Amino acid sequence: MAARDPVADLRRIAFLLERANEATYRVRAFRSAAATVAALGHDELLERVRAGTLAKLSGVGDVTARTVGESLAGEVPAYLRRLEATEGTDLHGAAAVLREALRGDCHVHSDWSDGGSPIEEMALAAVELGHEYMVLTDHSPRLTVARGLPPARLRRQLDHVAKVNEALPEGFRILTGIEVDILENGSLDQEDELLARLDVVVASVHSKLRDESAKMTRRMLTAIANPHLDILGHMTGRKVSAAAVGVTGEGDRGHRRGSTRPPSDFDLDKVLAACVEHGKAVEINCRPDRLDPPKRMLTAALEAGCLFSIDTDAHAPGQLDWLRFGCERAAMCGVPADRVVNTWSVERLLEWTDTHKR
Numbered sequence: 001m002a003a004r005d006p007v008a009d010l011r012r013i014a015f016l017l018e019r020a021n022e023a024t025y026r027v028r029a030f031r032s033a034a035a036t037v038a039a040l041g042h043d044e045l046l047e048r049v050r051a052g053t054l055a056k057l058s059g060v061g062d063v064t065a066r067t068v069g070e071s072l073a074g075e076v077p078a079y080l081r082r083l084e085a086t087e088g089t090d091l092h093g094a095a096a097v098l099r100e101a102l103r104g105d106c107h108v109h110s111d112w113s114d115g116g117s118p119i120e121e122m123a124l125a126a127v128e129l130g131h132e133y134m135v136l137t138d139h140s141p142r143l144t145v146a147r148g149l150p151p152a153r154l155r156r157q158l159d160h161v162a163k164v165n166e167a168l169p170e171g172f173r174i175l176t177g178i179e180v181d182i183l184e185n186g187s188l189d190q191e192d193e194l195l196a197r198l199d200v201v202v203a204s205v206h207s208k209l210r211d212e213s214a215k216m217t218r219r220m221l222t223a224i225a226n227p228h229l230d231i232l233g234h235m236t237g238r239k240v241s242a243a244a245v246g247v248t249g250e251g252d253r254g255h256r257r258g259s260t261r262p263p264s265d266f267d268l269d270k271v272l273a274a275c276v277e278h279g280k281a282v283e284i285n286c287r288p289d290r291l292d293p294p295k296r297m298l299t300a301a302l303e304a305g306c307l308f309s310i311d312t313d314a315h316a317p318g319q320l321d322w323l324r325f326g327c328e329r330a331a332m333c334g335v336p337a338d339r340v341v342n343t344w345s346v347e348r349l350l351e352w353t354d355t356h357k358r
C-alpha cells in the first residue's frame with residue numbers, strides 16, 4: 001500500500017479533536033507531533049519508525065508515533081478512523097443553504113491572545129474550509145486573563161498580518177480586527193486611532209455581567225452608538241454547559257466541562273432598536289458553550305430588522321468548522337442569508353463597516 005502523508009493525518013486528527021471541543025492538551029499532542037515530524041527528513045523519519053525511536057523525539061508520544069507508523073504503512077491510522085466514524089451528520093435544508101452562503105468568519109482568536117494556534121495555522125484551516133476571509137479578533141488590553149493586546153502589540157500584529165497575507169493563497173485574506181471589551185461606561189477598550197484602522201470591530205461585554213438591567217442597557221447602547229463598533233459579540237454573555245461536541249473515541253465522552261452562567265439583564269428591545277438604527281450586526285455566536293443569543297432573542301432581533309454575523313469565536317483551527325451550529329440556529333429562526341453580513345463579498349463587508357466610521 002502506498003504510504004500516506006503522516007503530517008496531514010496528524011493535523012487532520014487535531015482538527016477533528018478541536019472541532020469536537022476536546023481538551024487542549026489532547027489536541028496539542030497531535031499538533032506538536034505534526035510539527036516535529038514535518039521538520040524531520042524523510043529518511044530519518046523512516047529510519048526512526050523502523051527502529052521504533054520516533055517517540056524518543058520531543059513532541060512525539062507513543063500514540064502519535066503509532067499513528068505515524070500506520071500512515072507510512074499506507075493505513076488510515078486507527079485514531080483517525082475512529083474520529084471519522086463518529087463525524088457529525090450533514091446539514092440539511094435552510095441551515096445547509098445558509099452555511100453554503102457564508103464566505104468567512106468575523107470572530108477568530110490566535111495565540112497572540114487566548115487562542116491555541118498561530119495566525120498562520122488559523123488562516124490555513126480557514127482556507128481549507130473554503131473561506132474567502134477570516135477576521136482576526138484577538139482580545140483588548142483590559143482582558144488580561146486572555147492576554148489582551150495593548151496598543152503596541154496590536155500595532156505589531158497588524159504588521160505581522162500584512163506579511164502573512166502576502167504568503168497566503170490568492171482569493172483568501174486575513175482581515176484585521178479585534179474583539180474589544182465594552183468597558184463599564186460603554187466605551188471601547190482600545191485607542192480610537194487603532195480601532196479606526198481595523199477592518200472589522202467586534203465588541204463584547206466580558207465583565208460585570210450581573211449588573212442590573214438599566215446599567216447594562218446604558219453600557220450596551222453607548223457601545224452600539226460608537227462609530228467603531230461593527231458587530232455586537234455574544235450579546236447576553238451566557239454560558240451553557242459545554243459537553244464535548246459529538247462523540248469522539250475516548251476521554252471526555254459525556255463529561256461536562258466548564259461552568260454555566262445565565263444571560264445578562266438588559267432591555268432587549270432598546271438594544272436591538274439601537275443596532276438597527278446604527279446599522280450594526282448582532283453576532284450569532286456558534287460556540288457550543290455560548291449559543292448566544294438564545295433563540296427567543298434571535299427571533300426578536302430578526303423581527304426588529306437587525307443584521308447578523310454568524311461567527312465561530314474559534315480559539316483553535318478545528319473550531320472554525322463550528323459555523324454549522326450558528327447556521328442551524330439561524331435557520332430555525334428563519335434568518336435569511338442576505339441579512340447575514342458574512343454572506344456578503346469582502347468588498348461589501350468593508351463598505352458596510354466603513355459606513356459606521358463616517
Ligand SMILES: [Zn+2]
Nearest residue numbers: 179204233234
Ligand atoms: Zn468574547
Ligand SMILES: [Zn+2]
Nearest residue numbers: 107109179313
Ligand atoms: Zn472571542
